Amino acid sequence: MSDFKKRMGMSSEDWNSLMKGKVDLCICRKCPTYRSAIEAGIAHYKRLGPPLEVSVHEKAIGIYFCYYDKSPRVHEDKGCICKTCPVTKQAKLVNNLYCMRGEETRQRGIVDPLAEILGQV
Ligand code: SF4
Ligand code: SF4
Numbered sequence: 124m125s126d127f128k129k130r131m132g133m134s135s136e137d138w139n140s141l142m143k144g145k146v147d148l149c150i151c152r153k154c155p156t157y158r159s160a161i162e163a164g165i166a167h168y169k170r171l172g173p174p175l176e177v178s179v180h181e182k183a184i185g186i187y188f189c190y191y192d193k194s195p196r197v198h199e200d201k202g203c204i205c206k207t208c209p210v211t212k213q214a215k216l217v218n219n220l221y222c223m224r225g226e227e228t229r230q231r232g233i234v235d236p237l238a239e240i241l242g243q244v
Contacts, residue, residue, distance in 0.1 A: 151186040154201075156220075157197065189211075189216055189226055206219060
């Protein structure tokens with residue numbers, strides 16, 4: 124287990140299976156902050172045409188900002204419901220507002236050296 128994952132309090136295998144295997148656990152789509160960002164994106168599209176930038180994981184994986192990083196289209200905090208999400212309990216998360224502040228590891232001050240080298244932080 125890498126130090127990066129060890130400090131998360133669980134093995135990387137457990138973390139990956141928890142986050143990637145269960146796309147239905149994340150409740151961000153029900154959150155006022157995310158819904159507001161979606162509405163702003165739709166309004167932007169109607170006014171100006173081209174859609175705003177969207178993270179790959181928002182489109183393909185089922186959000187999980189706590190694991191994959193923040194969203195380029197969320198700019199206003201309207202409240203966060205992460206504390207009521209089952210992932211918070213199962214993964215022992217201690218932060219929130221991941222869509223704006225970045226993933227759990229980033230908020231804990233843990234930067235994955237490989238991701239940094241690859242320019243993904
Ligand atoms: S803790 Fe928050 S970001 Fe993570 S899966 Fe749950 S709702 Fe989504
Ligand atoms: S990370 Fe928190 S604030 Fe952001 S969309 Fe998910 S539940 Fe809402």
